[in-house]
Amino acid sequence: MAAVSLRKVEKTYPNGFKAVHGVDLDVRDGEFMVFVGPSGCAKSTLLRMVAGLESISGGELDIGGRTVNDLPPKQRGIAMVFQNYALYPHMTVYDNLAFGLKLARTGKAELDQRVRHAAKLLEMEHLLERYPKQLSGGQAQRVAVGRAIVKKPEVFLFDEPLSNLDAKLRAAMRVRLTELHRSLRDAGQPATTIYVTHDQTEAMTMGERICVLKAGVIQQVDTPTALYDRPANAFVASFIGSPEMNIVPAQLRGCAVELGGLRLPLPAGRFKPAADGALQFGLRPEHIGLGAKPGSVAVEATLKFCEHMGAEVFTYFDVGGVAFSARIPAEEGTALTALQRGAPLGLHFQMGHAHLFTADEDGPSLLA
């Protein structure tokens, strides 16, 4: 059993810079947790603190019910996969996989069995005699994952493991890692996983729960769908989802918002009651369409340009001088690509999916 729990965990560097501000988080046993955030949000620092590669300045870190603040990495029951793979260049793949087991004085037969099992799991039995410099990026990546698996750790830590791969390989490895996690869990091997990435697609597709970080502070921890449907604040709303949510300044007047000379009535019961005045209005590009839907509001817009992505058309337009983007299925949107810049456009905002945030930066959501 290996749940990971962080209690008011802090990191302050010797120069006084505070990178992590009192993080409270519980990663359940066997869960796939993703840390996501823009660069510099301290997600890697937090992971390295769990690994024991960075000291913890304050708070408490428990792994499997044990406080591990002052334990060296090898006593924490973890394995880590690095962004640059960090394979030992002077050892063959076999020795790379076996190194940790050798240090732990594992018996020869068991060592061999575990190395071969991991190699089979990752389909790299034919690579065992090679040296790291003879591997492609994807193969090196698999070896790095294999090195973590053979140790049968209680917690797997991944530090942006796919960011050095090309887009196609990254997508393939993403599926593979998710599959691996599920199959290890089904096989009864504990596989609590913390996965760090800056890529929200990776986070959304791989994570069972996602922890969104900004500047060393947790913004929201929830399942991918909950993050998408009910972002806690404007930062999470804009970070999760691609293309990002339209978030524009607006004025609340009674039960409607006003922006760019437009009055958009709000659906009853979706939002907490708030005083009239400045706030931020949010609507995802996929909730703006050409056809009317129940509860949608017709809007007159001016076309700026379109990007045809194959299955859908990203449409950029102005409403009374306020910029928006929409994501329209190709079968409806292809005609848009023929229109001139500045052409008038009739669109429908699905207000049932609208979001409101307070006017301050990263303002909290007003969803009821």
Next chain:
Amino acid sequence: MSAAAEMNDRAVGDDGRTPWLRYLMLGATAIVMLYPLLWLVGASFKSNSEIFSSAGFWPSRFSLDAYAKGWKTSTEYTFATYFLNSFLITIPRIVVTVVSCVLVAYAFARFEFWGKKILFSIMVGTMMLPLIVLRLPQYLVFRELGWLDSYLPLIVPSAFATDTFFVFMLVQFLRGIPRDMEEAALIDGCNALQLLWHIIVPLLKPAIISVVVFQFIWTMNDFMGPLIYLASVENYPVSLALKMSIGATEEVEWANVIAISVVALIPSVAVFFAAQKHFIEGATSSGVKG
């Protein structure tokens, strides 16, 4: 061949017309640099009068007499003894140098400790110290210890990483190696010494080979150290024995001296060429690839 490679070739050949001029100049320079060495080999076959009468290196006759005579020396020992002595100094000294310098460089490059910056500056500062300044105090210390006329004064100081140039070189090399691998090894369960042995030393191999080669050549060539600390002829290394063969009283058979100089050069040259390919070999092949 790709277009880029073709362009590269052209750049090297400078539009392809003048490579012969380049080679001619390089060849000429090489001959100027190497001529003394060629002359040395040639002169080992010459008689005294021939040596002083011509600057050409081609001898009028070839005979290995000078080598045989030079090897025997005018003392009761042959050069075999002196070579053995040289190795008895050089090999232990290389071993203690590598061990001590790698340990010290590892500490400076990878650990945080109190006064690290100041200590490192002092260490680098000692490189500026003229060695001659240390001779007298060191001599007095070793005399007190009763180490005179033994190899200890020539070997033991190196066991304390006093060859600061090597420490500096290794520290710089270590700073260039990414820490990921060490962190991976920490997670795999290495302690600091296992990390050094299993990860750092293999990565440092090219730099360690450089240390071995330099220390070998410098120690083989060292004249002053043995001259000061060694008194009995049976302990002399090659460098002292060579000087001794230029006797002060009788007329010198230069061919013998030269012949044995040529032989004395062989180990250094051999070690250099054997290690040459490792100088260039990079260490950062851990496989960062897109």
